[in-house]
Amino acid sequence: MRMDQHCYLTYNTIERLIMHARxxxxxxxxxxxxxxxxxxxxxxxxxxxKGRNRALFMKALVRNIKVAIKGLGVETVISKGALITxxxxxxxxxxxxxxxxxxxxxxxxxxxxxxxxxxxTTLEETIAKTITIQSTQTFAVRASRSQKRFEFSSSDxxxxxxxxxxxxxxxxGVNLKNPDLVVHIDVLDREMLLYYSTHNGPGGLPTGxxxxxxxxxxxxxxSPVAAYHVLRRGVHATLVHFHSFxxxxxxxxxxxxxxxxxxxxYQYQSRLILVPFASAQQHIITTVPAALRVVIYRRFxxxxxxxxxxxxxxxxxxxxxxxxxxxxxxLENITSIASAINSPIFRPLIGMNKQDITEQARHIGTYDxxxxxxxxxxxxxxxxHPAVKTYAGLLERTETRLDTELIxxxxxxxxxxxxxxxx
Numbered sequence: 001m002r003m004d005q006h007c008y009l010t011y012n013t014i015e016r017l018i019m020h021a022r023x024x025x026x027x028x029x030x031x032x033x034x035x036x037x038x039x040x041x042x043x044x045x046x047x048x049x050k051g052r053n054r055a056l057f058m059k060a061l062v063r064n065i066k067v068a069i070k071g072l073g074v075e076t077v078i079s080k081g082a083l084i085t086x087x088x089x090x091x092x093x094x095x096x097x098x099x100x101x102x103x104x105x106x107x108x109x110x111x112x113x114x115x116x117x118x119x120x121t122t123l124e125e126t127i128a129k130t131i132t133i134q135s136t137q138t139f140a141v142r143a144s145r146s147q148k149r150f151e152f153s154s155s156d157x158x159x160x161x162x163x164x165x166x167x168x169x170x171x172x173g174v175n176l177k178n179p180d181l182v183v184h185i186d187v188l189d190r191e192m193l194l195y196y197s198t199h200n201g202p203g204g205l206p207t208g209x210x211x212x213x214x215x216x217x218x219x220x221x222x223s224p225v226a227a228y229h230v231l232r233r234g235v236h237a238t239l240v241h242f243h244s245f246x247x248x249x250x251x252x253x254x255x256x257x258x259x260x261x262x263x264x265x266y267q268y269q270s271r272l273i274l275v276p277f278a279s280a281q282q283h284i285i286t287t288v289p290a291a292l293r294v295v296i297y298r299r300f301x302x303x304x305x306x307x308x309x310x311x312x313x314x315x316x317x318x319x320x321x322x323x324x325x326x327x328x329x330x331l332e333n334i335t336s337i338a339s340a341i342n343s344p345i346f347r348p349l350i351g352m353n354k355q356d357i358t359e360q361a362r363h364i365g366t367y368d369x370x371x372x373x374x375x376x377x378x379x380x381x382x383x384x385h386p387a388v389k390t391y392a393g394l395l396e397r398t399e400t401r402l403d404t405e406l407i408x409x410x411x412x413x414x415x416x417x418x419x420x421x422x423x
């Protein structure tokens with residue numbers, strides 16, 4: 001009996017130690033992840049529609065968020081379902097975090113939230129200390145409950161907290177359709193989040209989840225916007241700029257560098273390939289009729305870009321073309337230019353007008369760079385009356401007078417590669 005009693009006590013002691021260790025571990029985890037009582041709650045966009053592949057997209061989105069806000073006082077980032085939570089250190093730069101998260105593809109909305117124990121009394125006390133509402137303003141409470149074992153349903157939380165707010169503050173009351181202030185409450189597994197304002201992300205898919213492309217970057221307004229559109233679909237873009245320095249002043253080359261650095265904000269690692277095109281133009285100018293030069297220039301550009309795409313494991317080219325915007329972008333010329341290569345060419349701006357493109361350039365921060373006057377390589381030696389309706393057969397016959405491989409090889413042998421990292 002003594003041996004049995006001794007074993008019983010030993011087992012009880014071990015069990016108590018295990019339970020104590022679990023409590024300490026949970027306490028330590030809470031202390032590590034919520035040192036200042038605030039977190040950033042982030043909702044994913046299209047990622048939640050990915051079914052069985054959702055985990056891969058969420059992993060990429062979490063990775064990109066970590067990269068974007070690295071060094072700003074974020075201790076850890078975790079995800080569950082469509083919700084991502086970034087736990088903040090006591091010292092953090094919320095303004096810069098907010099700026100960077102607004103450019104992370106795959107993010108729908110985010111907010112700075114108070115993280116609380118899942119207790120209604122704790123929630124009410126925190127609201128009493130933090131809510132700010134004017135006497136003429138209305139409010140609404142919007143609760144969501146992923147932890148279904150919580151004693152109150154979402155509608156119960158809405159009713160109880162709504163009544164509590166009306167009791168402690170003087171305001172114009174509840175407005176469920178168009179409130180001035182929304183009190184958001186998210187009930188999670190082991191905690192509750194409270195926040196009052198949300199910020200929009202760009203949506204789309206996380207960068208790096210949709211393969212690679214080569215994007216022709218002219219230095220003008222259109223091509224950076226085209227690059228942004230495909231980046232938002234999750235692709236990674238290698239940027240290629242053709243310049244005619246020293247025949248031109250080199251400003252377009254400098255602009256391309258600044259634009260590539262700006263676009264790195266959205267894909268974190270950007271590669272810019274600068275291709276000298278002056279030699280190619282000299283060959284073309286001495287051989288090709290003036291009216292056809294611009295179209296021939298572009299056919300050689302996409303040939304070179306296709307060669308670059310092969311080395312970059314890119315599956316397509318991207319341009320900023322829009323139907324009818326300039327002489328080389330008539331439907332006939334777009335078609336005859338594309339016939340020079342076999343790779344697909346994506347044109348995200350094909351149906352957009354200049355005003356819409358310009359507004360988007362302002363939004364993504366490329367407009368001020370693009371509007372700087374320059375001399376791009378296609379404006380060099382442009383005839384007064386360039387051909388607006390060409391066809392592939394005519395251009396192919398004209399190009400028989402040129403040594404295509406020589407022109408391509410001369411341009412590619414002196415390419416420069418520049419790498420950009422954000423942040």
